[in-house]
Amino acid sequence: MSESTENQGLIEIEGLTKRFGGFTAVDGVSFSVQRGEVVGFLGPNGAGKSTTMRMLAGFMLPSEGTARICGEDVVKRPVAAKRNLGFLPEGAPTYPEMSVADFLDFCARIRGFGGAERTRRVAEAMARTQLEGVRLQPIETLSKGFKRRVGLAQALLHSPPVLVLDEPTDGLDPNQKHEVRELIRAMAPEKAIIISTHILEEVAAVCTRAIVIARGRVLADATPAALVADGRSMEEVFRSLTLGAAA
Structure with missing residues (x-):
């Protein structure tokens, strides 16, 4: 790990873009995640969440941009990057x-x-x-x-110091969801964690920060409290942001 990693974040994403032919699934996404942060990566189906997670985990090459884990570029130094990563993809093992x-x-x-x-x-x-x-x-x-x-x-x-979890509570019953969320909270102080989800209650339950994405672009990046500071519910904020992106 480089000396500047702690200041820059254990996860660094800069201008990450993925195109499939003429379709842009992820469009210039940039953010970083520090140790101790649990970031909820929110968006409707097809927003680009899973594609971003796959690029960050080194399972899909970006069309443009870079992603680093603990200072290691996931394309240029994939083995070194993946040593520091725990990745839960979509679907079964x-x-x-x-x-x-x-x-x-x-x-x-x-x-x-x-x-x-x-x-x-x-x-x-x-x-x-x-x-x-x-x-x-x-x-x-x-x-x-x-x-x-x-x-x-x-x-x-x-x-690993970095966890990238794509829909970690998908398919779990309420008690199991609670147990997984408690586990994430317990691990959070020593790790940088991204949770890709469409479940808004997950953000309120475990996340210190929320990034909302739609049509491949980041629409908001703030704490859950800041997103609802005007008195609206998380559901109302999410609907407003994503419907605006679709217009």
């Missing part, structure tokens, strides 16, 4: 025929852990996401909510 324990053990080995350390990290990740009861089940037999928890466990097991 890969290798659905593997058991939960085997999948997490595989992820830990890929991360370079061995022996007792690998065993400890897998057990800790399962405990934090409450997966012990299904540890021997094939992932393909799990409910959507349990699959999301497996994905979250693999993102956490190497204790």
Whole structure:
């Protein structure tokens, strides 16, 4: 990590743009996230949230712009960047025929852990996401909510300073959502966290800051309290911003 990273942010995005033919999915997005911040990345379906997350995580090349994790460019130094990243993508984890324990053990080995350390990290990740009861089940037999928890466990097991979580509570019941939000709050002081979501209550529950995106462009970047300072609800602010972008 460079000496200036702490001042610049553990996550830095500058002019990030993604085009698919003549369609611009992400259009010049820029922001940074400091340690201790939990940023809600909000937008309607098709706003560009997941595309931005994939570029930040190094799973999709940008058409323009740069993204850095702990000072490491995700395109120029992808391995170094990903060492500092825990990423929960959309959808279920890969290798659905593997058991939960085997999948997490595989992820830990890929991360370079061995022996007792690998065993400890897998057990800790399962405990934090409450997966012990299904540890021997094939992932393909799990409910959507349990699959999301497996994905979250693999993102956490190497204790990264940066977490990028795409719809982390998707498919979870109310109690499970509460547990995941409590986990995020507990981890927040030592990490920079981005949560991509369309659930406005998620922002009020765990986020210190909210970025609203529509049609690939950032429309607002403020604390949740500042967004509703005029007495409107978060739903009203969100609707006003996104409908204005669509006009």
